[in-house]
Amino acid sequence: MDNIYINSTDRTPEVDFNFTSNHFSLRGESYPEDVPTFFGPLMTAFSKHVKSLDGGSSLEFNFELLYFNSTSAKVVMNLLELLEATASNGAVVTINWRFAADDDNMQELGEEFGEDIKIARFNMCPMT
Amino acid sequence: MSLAQKHFQIRELLHDQGVIFCYSGFMTEGILSGIGQAIKHKMTLESADANAVRGVFSVFVEQMQNIIRYSAEREPEAPPERSVLSYGTLAVGREGKHFFVTCGNKVKRDDVPRLQEQLTVIQQLDHDSLKELHKQILKGEAPPGSKGAGVGFVDIARRASRPIEFDFVELDQHYAFFSLKAVI
Numbered sequence: 001m002d003n004i005y006i007n008s009t010d011r012t013p014e015v016d017f018n019f020t021s022n023h024f025s026l027r028g029e030s031y032p033e034d035v036p037t038f039f040g041p042l043m044t045a046f047s048k049h050v051k052s053l054d055g056g057s058s059l060e061f062n063f064e065l066l067y068f069n070s071t072s073a074k075v076v077m078n079l080l081e082l083l084e085a086t087a088s089n090g091a092v093v094t095i096n097w098r099f100a101a102d103d104d105n106m107q108e109l110g111e112e113f114g115e116d117i118k119i120a121r122f123n124m125c126p127m128t
Numbered sequence: 129m130s131l132a133q134k135h136f137q138i139r140e141l142l143h144d145q146g147v148i149f150c151y152s153g154f155m156t157e158g159i160l161s162g163i164g165q166a167i168k169h170k171m172t173l174e175s176a177d178a179n180a181v182r183g184v185f186s187v188f189v190e191q192m193q194n195i196i197r198y199s200a201e202r203e204p205e206a207p208p209e210r211s212v213l214s215y216g217t218l219a220v221g222r223e224g225k226h227f228f229v230t231c232g233n234k235v236k237r238d239d240v241p242r243l244q245e246q247l248t249v250i251q252q253l254d255h256d257s258l259k260e261l262h263k264q265i266l267k268g269e270a271p272p273g274s275k276g277a278g279v280g281f282v283d284i285a286r287r288a289s290r291p292i293e294f295d296f297v298e299l300d301q302h303y304a305f306f307s308l309k310a311v312i
Contacts, residue, residue, distance in 0.1 A: 010161060031189050033157040067182065069189050070283040077266040104179050105186075105287070112259055 001049055004042065012038055013065060019049050025062035031069040039075045050082055055090030059083075064098040064127075065106070073109075080113055087120035094121045101126035146221035146228075154203070154213035160192045167220055176227070183287045183312040184220060184227045190280040191218060191231040191308065199233035200303060223311060226289060230309035237304050240296050246278065247294050247308075250285045258286045284310050 001019040008014035013028035024046070032038040053059065061083055068076060080095070087093040095117065099106035107126070114122040129137075142150050149167060151159070167188055171181045195216035202214045216233035235243065253261060265279045285292050288310040296304045 010165070067186065069186070069193070070279040071193075073262075073279065073283070074266055077263075081267075100178075102178055103182065105182060108259070112263055116263075 001045060004045065015042060017042065017046065019045075022053075022057060022059040023062075024060070025064060027062070027064040029067050030065055030072040030075075031067065032072070035071040035075065039072075043075065043078060046079070047082055050086040050091075053086060053089070053091050058092035058094075059086065060094045060096070062096045062098060063110075064096075066100070066103075076113065080117060083120050084117055092121075093119075094123065096123045096125050098125040098127055101128045142219070142221075145219075146223050147219045148221050150217070150219040152217040154215050155192060155195050155199075155218075156213060157196065160189065160196070163192075163218075164188060171227075180227060180312060184229060187229040187284050187287050187310050187312060188218070188220060190284050191229055191310075194278075194280055195231060195233045198235070200236045200239075201234040226311050228309060228311045230307065232305060232307040234299065234303050235296075235306045237298065237302060240304050240306075243306065244296070247281060247292070250281050251291045251294070253285070255286070258282055262286060284308070287312055 003019055004015060004017040006012070006015040008028040011029060012032050013026045013030045016023070016025045016027070018024065050059070061079070063076065065076075083093050083095055095114075097110035097114065099110060107124070110124050114124065148170060149163060151163060164185060168181060168185055171184060176184075195218065196214050199214035199216050201216075214233070216231060218229070218231040220227065220229050222228070250258070250261075262279065262282045265282060281292075290311050293309040294307060296306050298304050
């Protein structure tokens, strides 16, 4: 699968999906005008990729979001569910939740999302 | 009354209620972007706490998107789409040490009972219960009674430092006016 790189805008995050190295990241703000249009193709590609992974693969996903709206939150939840399912199929999955150290809400959201990640590794990464 | 007097009267009415930003009219995603940037800028200039800036901005985005997607007063009269113009009012202001974000728009009277029920549930939940409901909705496992509760309203309530306020006033046989306020 071709790697995907999309520059950030005021309302959409930088997307870096490297299917070759299995390193993925979303970085920046996320409140697109139209969430399905922006994230739909990305979710399709990512979902297809993780389903094809061998048990011995390892994958890393970095969330480094400064802000995401409630519609984007559903996308984050879907990604985390896919990552947990990938880990339960035998791949080694690391999720890094990067947030500004003084951002109470982003920390709380990380803790909330991380609670349900049992098999993948979920790291809280405050940035100063 | 002169033109300037009329305008000044409106300005004073808003100013007396602590309003910093106010918009009334047709709303679009472009207007959301513009006002959103201005709110961040103004709050940062006022040296507001970074968490307060994030909270106000987030509640502003959710309220604006609610109006854009769900206001019953729109052009063209069509299902929610990106390109529609939706009518509503929105204000951001200061109340002592706190900021508030409040909005209003027309809704269909048929939708009032559902909104009333959802918002009453959300209004009565404490912070931990809101967190729980938020996650259940995102997972598509919302419990009965909160059925279809908008994740946007839960998000607004989570960011608020006290229970959200809302009410409705009937306008005619088809429409009511809905208003919501969150203090951050």
